[in-house]
Amino acid sequence: MDRSAESLLSGLHEVARSPLEEAFTIPPAIYSSPEIHALEARRIFATDWLCPGLAADIPNPGDYITYTINDQPIFVIRGKDGGIRSFSNVCLHRMMTLVEGSGNCGRITCPYHGWTYDTEGRVIGAGHMGHRDPEFDKKGYRLPELRTEIWHGWIYVTLNQDATPVSKLLAELDPQVARYGLGDYVSVARQDHVWKTNWKLLTENFMEGYHLPVAHKATVGAWMPIDSVGFPEKVYDAFTWQTFTKEENAKYGRAHPNNTRLEGEWRYTTVMPTVFPSHMYVLAPDHMWYLSLRPKGVDEVHVRFGLALAPEVNEALGDTRPQWLAGVIAFFDKVNAEDKFVVEGIAVGSRAPLAKPGPLSWLEREVHDFARYLDRRLNGPATGLIREAAE
Numbered sequence: 001m002d003r004s005a006e007s008l009l010s011g012l013h014e015v016a017r018s019p020l021e022e023a024f025t026i027p028p029a030i031y032s033s034p035e036i037h038a039l040e041a042r043r044i045f046a047t048d049w050l051c052p053g054l055a056a057d058i059p060n061p062g063d064y065i066t067y068t069i070n071d072q073p074i075f076v077i078r079g080k081d082g083g084i085r086s087f088s089n090v091c092l093h094r095m096m097t098l099v100e101g102s103g104n105c106g107r108i109t110c111p112y113h114g115w116t117y118d119t120e121g122r123v124i125g126a127g128h129m130g131h132r133d134p135e136f137d138k139k140g141y142r143l144p145e146l147r148t149e150i151w152h153g154w155i156y157v158t159l160n161q162d163a164t165p166v167s168k169l170l171a172e173l174d175p176q177v178a179r180y181g182l183g184d185y186v187s188v189a190r191q192d193h194v195w196k197t198n199w200k201l202l203t204e205n206f207m208e209g210y211h212l213p214v215a216h217k218a219t220v221g222a223w224m225p226i227d228s229v230g231f232p233e234k235v236y237d238a239f240t241w242q243t244f245t246k247e248e249n250a251k252y253g254r255a256h257p258n259n260t261r262l263e264g265e266w267r268y269t270t271v272m273p274t275v276f277p278s279h280m281y282v283l284a285p286d287h288m289w290y291l292s293l294r295p296k297g298v299d300e301v302h303v304r305f306g307l308a309l310a311p312e313v314n315e316a317l318g319d320t321r322p323q324w325l326a327g328v329i330a331f332f333d334k335v336n337a338e339d340k341f342v343v344e345g346i347a348v349g350s351r352a353p354l355a356k357p358g359p360l361s362w363l364e365r366e367v368h369d370f371a372r373y374l375d376r377r378l379n380g381p382a383t384g385l386i387r388e389a390a391e
């Protein structure tokens, strides 16, 4: 590692160990350093749990979605037995990508030479292989399977065989999420975009409410009393969150009258968890929207955006559903456009020779939590997959 990357890591460490009242943002060049990017690939994205979407995105046997972990394409599929599994999306014959996007298939057929796989990754067909000696036995071929866990309706995957199980890792987040019944929310949209920013800038942006009344004044910013923002007392290794309430004039974010799960202030309280490194969501009594990020080099990010509705909201829509959904999706498209504008702006700013770390507000507590997470992963001991020769 060269001297400039070492000095960025020591600058990160300095920020991480300072108390919030004295904290600044992390060194600007950390967002554009190729060495830091390579280190993140090993120590963060090959190590921690990542979220390709909701189990509700693949409700039927054969439904699949695709994703990537660094250079590893994967697909997540619901099997004939109803179980959700993830596999390397790379053919065992000559490495063709097997499936793209999302869809449904009873079996997976490679578009190159037609090898076929069942929903549990086993080769079930491979033509013209009869000449081999010893005899070709397709039973010996199965796609590498990734660890996959479902937590409150979320799918999490990891390449790390040693990763702590999600249920244990997120145990202290559970009480924040459980009351909403997220596992029953109905998935209504999922989109993939590429934005011109570093993934960390977008993660930080999503976590803090400081920008809401300004950058989102035309949308969600208008309904959020900033004094209602609350944070956990502790600092956790794998996640952080904040809560806030929605005022009565809020178009979205308050419980539907038919919601019998939530009581008192929880009927208008939203929780916003971030599961490190890059899965963050706004979980409201009536809807949930999320981002799942993957770096695309240092200056671009793959953004997966999704939206789901509380079941009673979805049921009450009746015939108005198509129109209502078009309206809510257009609304969140607008919120996303507001965020895209600022996170692409700060990506440019972070490369400016005169850019310097800035002081954090109390509302940016989670930005500081994120710096501490980055410090643990990038400066801390290597774990899991990354105990490899590359280190």
Ligand code: FES
Residues within 6 Å of the ligand: 091, 092, 093, 094, 095, 096, 110, 111, 112, 113, 114, 115
């Ligand atoms: S690469 Fe898939 S069948 Fe040849």
Ligand SMILES: [Fe+2]
Residues within 6 Å of the ligand: 205, 206, 211, 215, 216, 338, 339
């Ligand atoms: Fe935002």
